[in-house]
Amino acid sequence: xxxxxxxxxxxxxxxxGMSNKQIIDALTSAGWQTxxxxxIFLEHIEVSREPAIPESADSIVTVRNVSKIYNKTxxxxxxxxxxxxxxxxxxxxGPNGAGKTTLVRILTTLLTLEHGTARxxxxxxxxxxxxxxxxxxxxxxxxxxxxTLTGRENLEMVGRLYHLSVPTSRQRADELLHQxxxxxxxxxxxxxxxxxxxxxxxxxxxxxxxxxxxFLDEPTTGLDPRxxxxxxxxxxxxxxxxxxxxxxxxxxxxxxxxxxxxxVIDHGHIIAQGTADELKKQVGGDVLELHIADHGxxxxxxxxxxxxxxxxxxxxxxxxxxxxxxxxxxSILIDAVRELDSAxxxxxxxxxxxxxxxxxFMALTGHSAE
Amino acid sequence: MNNFSHTFSDIRVMTKRNLIKYRRxxxxxxxxxxxxxxxxxxxxxxxxxxxxxxxxxxxxYLLPGILVQTVLFxxxxxxxxLVDDLSRGMIDRFRSLxxxxxxxxxxxxxxxxxxxxxxxxxxxxxxxxxxxxxxxGIFNFLGAVALIALFGFAFSWVSATIGLAVKTPETAQVAGxxxxxxxxxxxxxxxxxxxxxxxIRAFAEHNPITYVVNTVRALTLxxxxxxxxxxxxxxxxxxMIVFVPLAVNRYRSIS
Numbered sequence: 144x145x146x147x148x149x150x151x152x153x154x155x156x157x158x159x160g161m162s163n164k165q166i167i168d169a170l171t172s173a174g175w176q177t178x179x180x181x182x183i184f185l186e187h188i189e190v191s192r193e194p195a196i197p198e199s200a201d202s203i204v205t206v207r208n209v210s211k212i213y214n215k216t217x218x219x220x221x222x223x224x225x226x227x228x229x230x231x232x233x234x235x236x237g238p239n240g241a242g243k244t245t246l247v248r249i250l251t252t253l254l255t256l257e258h259g260t261a262r263x264x265x266x267x268x269x270x271x272x273x274x275x276x277x278x279x280x281x282x283x284x285x286x287x288x289x290x291t292l293t294g295r296e297n298l299e300m301v302g303r304l305y306h307l308s309v310p311t312s313r314q315r316a317d318e319l320l321h322q323x324x325x326x327x328x329x330x331x332x333x334x335x336x337x338x339x340x341x342x343x344x345x346x347x348x349x350x351x352x353x354x355x356x357x358f359l360d361e362p363t364t365g366l367d368p369r370x371x372x373x374x375x376x377x378x379x380x381x382x383x384x385x386x387x388x389x390x391x392x393x394x395x396x397x398x399x400x401x402x403x404x405x406x407v408i409d410h411g412h413i414i415a416q417g418t419a420d421e422l423k424k425q426v427g428g429d430v431l432e433l434h435i436a437d438h439g440x441x442x443x444x445x446x447x448x449x450x451x452x453x454x455x456x457x458x459x460x461x462x463x464x465x466x467x468x469x470x471x472x473x474s475i476l477i478d479a480v481r482e483l484d485s486a487x488x489x490x491x492x493x494x495x496x497x498x499x500x501x502x503x504f505m506a507l508t509g510h511s512a513e
Numbered sequence: 514m515n516n517f518s519h520t521f522s523d524i525r526v527m528t529k530r531n532l533i534k535y536r537r538x539x540x541x542x543x544x545x546x547x548x549x550x551x552x553x554x555x556x557x558x559x560x561x562x563x564x565x566x567x568x569x570x571x572x573x574y575l576l577p578g579i580l581v582q583t584v585l586f587x588x589x590x591x592x593x594x595l596v597d598d599l600s601r602g603m604i605d606r607f608r609s610l611x612x613x614x615x616x617x618x619x620x621x622x623x624x625x626x627x628x629x630x631x632x633x634x635x636x637x638x639x640x641x642x643x644x645x646x647x648x649x650g651i652f653n654f655l656g657a658v659a660l661i662a663l664f665g666f667a668f669s670w671v672s673a674t675i676g677l678a679v680k681t682p683e684t685a686q687v688a689g690x691x692x693x694x695x696x697x698x699x700x701x702x703x704x705x706x707x708x709x710x711x712x713i714r715a716f717a718e719h720n721p722i723t724y725v726v727n728t729v730r731a732l733t734l735x736x737x738x739x740x741x742x743x744x745x746x747x748x749x750x751x752x753m754i755v756f757v758p759l760a761v762n763r764y765r766s767i768s
Contacts, residue, residue: 277611285602291534303526304612
C-alpha cells in the first residue's frame with residue numbers, strides 16, 4: 144500500500160500546488176471511487192505529510208499518532224492525531240465500534256496508551272496520570288452513580304475522592320444539585336430516579352471540581368428525545384460558562400447541534416474534520432432530496448435526474464426518497480422538476496437542502512453512519 | 514499534598530459508601546446470616562448426633578468451625594461486590610478520579626471484615642441459645658474472633674482477584690463456590706480430620722482452614738493451641754502476600 148501509484152501521483156500534484164479538493168476531483172473523474180481515495184488519503188498521505196506540530200497555546204488536548212490494538216490484531220485506533228481548543232466543544236462522531244470510546248478512555252487514563260503520545264490540560268497522560276485525573280471530569284456511557292446512595296451522598300463522595308474538604312464537598316454538592324434541577328430529589332436514594340435524572344446526576348458528578356475539560360462519552364444514548372434535548376441545554380450552559388467539552392456521539396444531529404469542531408471517526412481512523420459547515424462543504428454544494436409517490440418509477444426517476452447530479456443518486460427503498468449531491472444551485476431544482484414532470488412522474492416533495500452529516504459520512508466512507 | 518492521609522481518607526470514604534449499602538439493603542445482611550444459621554442448625558440437630566468428636570457436645574465443636582465457614586463464604590461477597598461496581602460503570606468513575614489506586618479494593622475488603630464481624634457476633638448469639646458456651650475466658654474468645662476476621666480479610670483478596678478476573682457477577686458467584694466448597698468441606702470445620710479417608714485427610718491436614726479452625730476451637734474449648742496458630746498466621750500472611758498485589762494489579766489493568 145505504501146507505494147500505491149496514487150500516493151506518488153498525489154504528492155506530485157501537491158507539489159504543483161493543487162488543493163486536496165482539486166486532486167480528488169481529478170482522480171474521481173479518472174474513475175477512482177471516493178471510497179478508495181478516502182482510504183489512501185487518510186492512511187498514508189495525510190499522516191505522512193503531517194509535521195510534528197507543536198502544541199499550540201490554546202489547545203487543551205493534543206493527540207499525536209495514537210494507536211490502540213486489542214488482542215494484537217484488532218486496531219481500535221489507527222494513528223489518530225487531533226487537537227481540542229480550550230473553551231470549545233469538540234465532537235468525535237462515528238458509528239458504534241469506530242474507536243470514539245477507546246480514545247476517550249485513553250485520554251481519561253482508563254486505558255493504557257501504548258502507541259503515540261497525548262497531552263491533556265498540560266499533562267502527559269501516561270507520566271502525569273494522577274495529576275491529570277484531578278483536573279478532568281468524565282461522564283461515561285453508563286450513569287456511573289451509586290444506586291443505594293442519595294443524590295447528595297453521591298456528589299459528596301465524589302468530592303471527597305477528589306480530596307475536597309468535607310464542607311467544600313457539601314457546598315459543591317448543593318450547588319450542583321441546584322444547577323441540575325435535582326434539589327427536590329437530592330435526599331432520595333437513586334433507585335427512585337428516572338433515567339434522565341441519573342444522567343444529570345452523573346454529569347453533575349463529573350463537574351464537582353469544575354474540570355478544565357469535560358469528557359462526555361455518548362451523553363444522550365438511551366435517553367428519550369425530551370431527555371436528550373434537556374441534556375443538550377445543560378451542555379450548552381456549561382460551555383457558556385467556559386467549560387471545554389470533548390464528547391463522543393453516534394448522532395449526527397447531536398454533533399451538529401453542540402460541537403464547534405467535529406472529528407469524524409470510522410474504523411479507528413479520523414476520516415474528516417472541521418466545523419459542521421466545513422464538513423458539509425466537503426460533499427460539494429447542496430443535496431437534492433426527492434420523494435416520489437410511485438415506488439415502481441424509482442429506476443426511471445434515477446435515470447432522469449442522474450445527469451443533474453455531481454454524484455450518483457442514493458435511493459432509500461423503504462421511503463422512496465432519492466438523495467443526490469448537486470453543484471448547480473436552484474436552477475437544478477427547476478430543471479429536475481421539469482424533466483420529471485414531462486415524464487409524468489408524480490413528485491410528493493422535492494427540496495434542495497444543505498447536506499446533512501449523514502451525506503458527509505456517505506461521501507467520505509461509502510456507507511451510512513447508522 | 515499528603516499522600517498517606519489522602520489514601521487513608523479515600524479508603525474511609527469507600528468503606529462508608531459500602532456500609533451504607535448494607536444499611537439501606539438489609540436483605541443483603543439477612544441472607545448472608547440465614548445461610549450459616551441454617552448450617553448451624555442442620556449440623557447440630559440433623560448430622561451432629563452421628564458425629565463423634567470427643568470434645569463434649571457437638572455445638573461446642575461445631576460453632577468455631579461454622580464461624581470460620583461464615584467468613585469464608587462471606588469473602589466471596591468481595592468479588593461479587595467489585596464485579597457489581599465494575600458492571601455498573603462505578604469502577605470507571607473511581608479510576609478516573611485522583612483517588613488512591615488501592616482504595617477501592619481496600620474499602621471493599623475492610624467493609625467485608627466489618628460485615629463478617631457483625632455476622633460472627635450474630636452467629637455466636639444464636640449459638641449461645643442452642644448450647645454453645647464461652648467457658649474459657651472472654652479474651653480467648655475475642656482472640657479467636659480476631660483471627661477469624663483476619664482470615665476473612667485474607668480470603669477477601671483472593672475473592673477480589675477472582676472477581677476482577679471473571680468480570681460478571683454471575684460468574685463471580687459460581688467461580689467463588691468452586692474454590693470455597695472443597696476448602697470448606699475438606700477441613701476440620703464439621704468433623705475431625707482423623708475421621709477422613711487418607712487422601713482427603715492429607716489435603717485437610719494442610720488446608721489453611723483446618724489450621725484456623727483448630728486454633729479457634731482450641732481457644733474456645735480451652736485446649737492447647739499448639740503450632741496451629743503459627744501455621745494459621747503463616748497461611749494468612751502467605752495468601753495476602755500473593756493476592757493483594759495480584760488483585761491490585763488486576764484492578765490497575767482493567768480496560
